[in-house]
Amino acid sequence: MSDELPALPWDRARRRTGPARIPLTRDRIIEAAYTVIDRVGYEKLSMRQVAAELNVAVSALYAHVSGKDELLELMYLRMFRDWELPAPDPENWQEQIRQYARTGRTKLHEHRDMARIAMTGFPFSAEALPHLEQLLAVFRAGGLPDHLAGAAGDMISTFMNGFAFEESVWDDRRQEAEEDGERPAVERSWAEIRQTLERYFRELPPDRFPNMVELADVMLQRTNDERFDLGIEIIIRGLASYAADHPRPSG
Amino acid sequence: MSDELPALPWDRARRRTGPARIPLTRDRIIEAAYTVIDRVGYEKLSMRQVAAELNVAVSALYAHVSGKDELLELMYLRMFRDWELPAPDPENWQEQIRQYARTGRTKLHEHRDMARIAMTGFPFSAEALPHLEQLLAVFRAGGLPDHLAGAAGDMISTFMNGFAFEESVWDDRRQEAEEDGERPAVERSWAEIRQTLERYFRELPPDRFPNMVELADVMLQRTNDERFDLGIEIIIRGLASYAADHPRPSG
DNA sequence: GGATTGCGATGAACAGCGTTCACCATACAC
DNA sequence: GTGTATGGTGAACGCTGTTCATCGCAATCC
Numbered sequence: 127m128s129d130e131l132p133a134l135p136w137d138r139a140r141r142r143t144g145p146a147r148i149p150l151t152r153d154r155i156i157e158a159a160y161t162v163i164d165r166v167g168y169e170k171l172s173m174r175q176v177a178a179e180l181n182v183a184v185s186a187l188y189a190h191v192s193g194k195d196e197l198l199e200l201m202y203l204r205m206f207r208d209w210e211l212p213a214p215d216p217e218n219w220q221e222q223i224r225q226y227a228r229t230g231r232t233k234l235h236e237h238r239d240m241a242r243i244a245m246t247g248f249p250f251s252a253e254a255l256p257h258l259e260q261l262l263a264v265f266r267a268g269g270l271p272d273h274l275a276g277a278a279g280d281m282i283s284t285f286m287n288g289f290a291f292e293e294s295v296w297d298d299r300r301q302e303a304e305e306d307g308e309r310p311a312v313e314r315s316w317a318e319i320r321q322t323l324e325r326y327f328r329e330l331p332p333d334r335f336p337n338m339v340e341l342a343d344v345m346l347q348r349t350n351d352e353r354f355d356l357g358i359e360i361i362i363r364g365l366a367s368y369a370a371d372h373p374r375p376s377g
Numbered sequence: 378m379s380d381e382l383p384a385l386p387w388d389r390a391r392r393r394t395g396p397a398r399i400p401l402t403r404d405r406i407i408e409a410a411y412t413v414i415d416r417v418g419y420e421k422l423s424m425r426q427v428a429a430e431l432n433v434a435v436s437a438l439y440a441h442v443s444g445k446d447e448l449l450e451l452m453y454l455r456m457f458r459d460w461e462l463p464a465p466d467p468e469n470w471q472e473q474i475r476q477y478a479r480t481g482r483t484k485l486h487e488h489r490d491m492a493r494i495a496m497t498g499f500p501f502s503a504e505a506l507p508h509l510e511q512l513l514a515v516f517r518a519g520g521l522p523d524h525l526a527g528a529a530g531d532m533i534s535t536f537m538n539g540f541a542f543e544e545s546v547w548d549d550r551r552q553e554a555e556e557d558g559e560r561p562a563v564e565r566s567w568a569e570i571r572q573t574l575e576r577y578f579r580e581l582p583p584d585r586f587p588n589m590v591e592l593a594d595v596m597l598q599r600t601n602d603e604r605f606d607l608g609i610e611i612i613i614r615g616l617a618s619y620a621a622d623h624p625r626p627s628g
Numbered sequence: 629g630g631a632t633t634g635c636g637a638t639g640a641a642c643a644g645c646g647t648t649c650a651c652c653a654t655a656c657a658c
Numbered sequence: 659g660t661g662t663a664t665g666g667t668g669a670a671c672g673c674t675g676t677t678c679a680t681c682g683c684a685a686t687c688c
Contacts, residue, residue, distance in 0.1 A: 150666080172645060185648075186666050194646065245496075245539075246546050250574065255586065262588035275588075276596030277607050281536075284608070288496075288539025295497050323501065335506065337513035337526075345527030356528050357535070364615030401637085423674060434638050436677075445675065 150182060152190050156200050160237050163201075167298050168239035173197075202247035205233050205240065211260040219268030220362050226261070227286050227358045234290040239298065241290035249283070269369040278365050285361060289354055320346045401433060403441050407451050411488050414452075418549050419490035424448075453498035456484050456491065462511040470519030471613050477512070478537050478609045485541040490549065492541035500534070520620040529616050536612060540605055571597045 148154070158179040163171045173194055177184040191197045209229065212222040234241045250258075261279035270278060296319065304314070327335075327342035338345075348356070399405070409430040414422045424445055428435040442448045460480065463473040485492045501509075509530055516526035547570065555565075578586075578593035589596075599607070 173647085174645075183667050184646085185668075188647070189665060245542055249543075250577075255581070255589070259586045259589050262592060266588060272592055272595050273599075274607075274611075276592050277599070277604060277611075280604070281608050281611060284539045284543060285532075285536055288535045288542070291496055291539070291542075292500075292535060326501075330506070335510045337517060338506070338510050341513060341523055341527050344523050348524075348528070353528060353531070356525075357532050360525075360528075360532060360612060360615035360619075362615070363618045364611035364613070367614045367618060368611075424676085425674075435675085436639075437637050439676070440636065 150180065150186055150190060152200065154180065155187060155190055155197065156204055159197055159201055163240075164238045167301065168242045168294075169298070171239075198243050199247060201237075201240070202243050203251060203253045205236075205244065206253040206257070209233065209257075211257060212264055214260075214263040214267035216267045216269070219264050220366065222264050223261075223282065223362055224355070224358055226264075227282055228355070230283070230286045231290055231354060234287070235293075239294045241287055241294045245287050245291050265365070268366075270365060271368060274365065274368050281361055281365075282358070285357055289357065293350060316350060401431065401437055401441060403451065405431065406438060406441055406448065407455055410448055410452055414491075415489045418552065419493045419545075420549070422490075449494050450498060452488075452491070453494050454502060454504045456487075456495065457504040457508070460484065460508075462508060463515055465511075465514040465518035467518045467520070470515050471617065473515050474512075474533065474613055475606070475609055477515075478533055479606070481534070481537045482541055482605060485538070486544075490545045492538055492545045496538050496542050516616070519617075521616060522619060525616065525619050532612055532616075533609070536608055540608060544601060567601060 155176065159171065159176050162175045162179050166175065173187055174184050176197070177187055180186075187197075191200070212226060215222060234244060248254075258279055261282070262275050265275035265278045266272070296316075300314070300319070324342050324346040327338050327346070330339055332339045406427065410422065410427050413426045413430050417426065424438055425435050427448070428438055438448075442451070463477060466473060485495060499505075512530035512533070513526050516529045517523070521529060547567075551565070551570070575593050575597040578589050578597070581590055583590045
């Protein structure tokens, strides 16, 4: 950027051999959008910022992307890349679902605020349908009755997206506080957030909040990873309780 | 509005007894924001629209509300009004949780897109803390071990908010399509959305999507109310499975 | 009764947003 | 060497959230 020289005359020939600029493509735009959102977050992600990231006029984007909505959708769909699906295994469906949910959350965390985008994305795209299909297969292999297999995938993804969404809200709150420079040190990490909340809960008036005071530590000693795993575990156990009612045909 | 007469001279005395205009208050602003969001949805809710609804300049709002963020937060907090909490009942905790979640979703549906606001609202406000406390009480009364009671409230509210959020996304998609006038009749109600999706799923290539083709009807015959209830039921059964491991002390 | 003070609404302004469109430069075809 | 087409440019439009100097009006004080 800053160390560019005035055009060197003898470079003219070189420049004409290949295109002077890397051509703008959907992929490059999506990539730029990722780096912008990682830097400034969902609320401040704008077409102009993406264009600036590419050293390009805003209007140039609209030749490759119909608008901001489509760009967000494309960012969402990119998430499904290289997301390998489990092959149904009757003996192992619970672990398969656990793994699936974990990698889902990981992918949502790969870029800042992706959960906010995922939550408003269309859930029946060509990229997402194979996931739905495969989850159905896994649940049926596990012996879940049909009417539950259909709802189970929804539940997992709703919880996964909702959980990650809430995480991203906390993250944004923290980063905003940092950027404003108001409280540079407090609440810098999840550990500190938990610590702050635990202290706050413990100091609530015990007559009105006896349970929160008493359980402050046990509620907040868990990391987000553990809380997420526990949530998935609860859903799986709930589902499994139905599988027991309708044992799968042994054949 | 339109049937106002020019100022009647003999009303002057009357008018001076009370203020000519209803004074602007936080409450009136919040109320106006609700009617605006119900009409135009979250994305297009703006301070200017709220001000217009009140026949007032935009800048007047900022005397009562620090900004849009605070207004959204106030709209969120208003949701907790008249939301009565269950008294812990060891024999009845599952039904109590069911009811709590149902009224929660109802309140989220009272105004368009409220779930979007709730999801980004601060979950430990003075209004929300009693809910957390009371849910803890109910879960503990039900015999859940402490480390689960703390996570259970989170799970219920994450699922509740996430589910309602997804509903609001669908609703917005539908209303946008209507406003654009593109497809005036198709997808006018949830029933039609389900029907459209079911037809689509059934016509997927059966070699790649055997389960979706086969389960299209059973997946989509359920109303949203039923899907939500089923989700809550699954979570409750998952939680209850732990309660069985740690039976509550009988005293 | 008349002047003053204070409060609250005003409207213009600023910076930024998504999106559109007439323009133009460059790269290739003939 | 001229013509054309593709794709980036920059200005513009109508929005947005927020701020600030201004002003009208009501109550208060002298």
